[in-house]
Amino acid sequence: MSDREKEDAGGARLGIGRREALLRVGSVPLAAGLALSPGRLQAAQEHVHKAAAQAPKGKPAPPKFFTPGEWATVRALADAVIPRDERSGSATEALVPEFIDFILDDPLAEPREKESLQTRVRGGLAWLDRECRGRFGKDFSGCAPGEQTAILDDIAWPDKARPEMVPGAAFFSLFRDLVASGFWSSRVGVEDLQYTGNTFVAEWKGCPPEILAKIGVVDGSGGS
Numbered sequence: 001m002s003d004r005e006k007e008d009a010g011g012a013r014l015g016i017g018r019r020e021a022l023l024r025v026g027s028v029p030l031a032a033g034l035a036l037s038p039g040r041l042q043a044a045q046e047h048v049h050k051a052a053a054q055a056p057k058g059k060p061a062p063p064k065f066f067t068p069g070e071w072a073t074v075r076a077l078a079d080a081v082i083p084r085d086e087r088s089g090s091a092t093e094a095l096v097p098e099f100i101d102f103i104l105d106d107p108l109a110e111p112r113e114k115e116s117l118q119t120r121v122r123g124g125l126a127w128l129d130r131e132c133r134g135r136f137g138k139d140f141s142g143c144a145p146g147e148q149t150a151i152l153d154d155i156a157w158p159d160k161a162r163p164e165m166v167p168g169a170a171f172f173s174l175f176r177d178l179v180a181s182g183f184w185s186s187r188v189g190v191e192d193l194q195y196t197g198n199t200f201v202a203e204w205k206g207c208p209p210e211i212l213a214k215i216g217v218v219d220g221s222g223g224s
Helices: 003-009 016-023 037-055 068-081 096-104 111-136 147-156 163-184 188-191 208-214
Strands: none
Touching: 003 037, 003 163, 037 096, 068 096, 068 111, 068 163, 096 163, 111 147, 147 163, 147 208, 163 188
16 A cells, blocks of 8 residues: 555545645645745744754743644644654654744734734634534544544545535645645755755754755745
């Protein structure tokens, strides 16, 4: 069975396969209102790695935007989108939740764009946890894998979502794009691509321009 077939057989708990995540982040545009230039991606990755280096060993850096409850859901959902496999680490191992936290509170982002993105993500997380509590009596992060799968089965594919699931499907599409952007611009994501054009450096400087071009991330504003 191929990796994609295994992913498909695993149901929507994986959200989208690793290769499809790459295709999504390489498509233009991403989710409506989500425009991440190479400059923003690099700034986010540099911030994430500096914060991780300063955090207590073995513990993630605390979020600046998310509440503790939201943070637990973000981390669980990110790993549902890109879990660890035989090729590379998971979204949380790539510090994707920290990447998303920075993007949502980026001091250099356009204020109205940032506020809109914050509202969409925070509202989506609230929808997801509310749906989980209604079905299973607990937030998404506290649900068993099968329970998480049951929820994601209903929102993973917007074209197939029932009317009452449309808000959740819209949020999940946005979240997948954020996860894909954070993962494929990270050290773990670059290694997952098996890119060999760079030599080892002591300090991570962000995703190389060659990789950004390969995955189709371009600066839609004309600059970074």
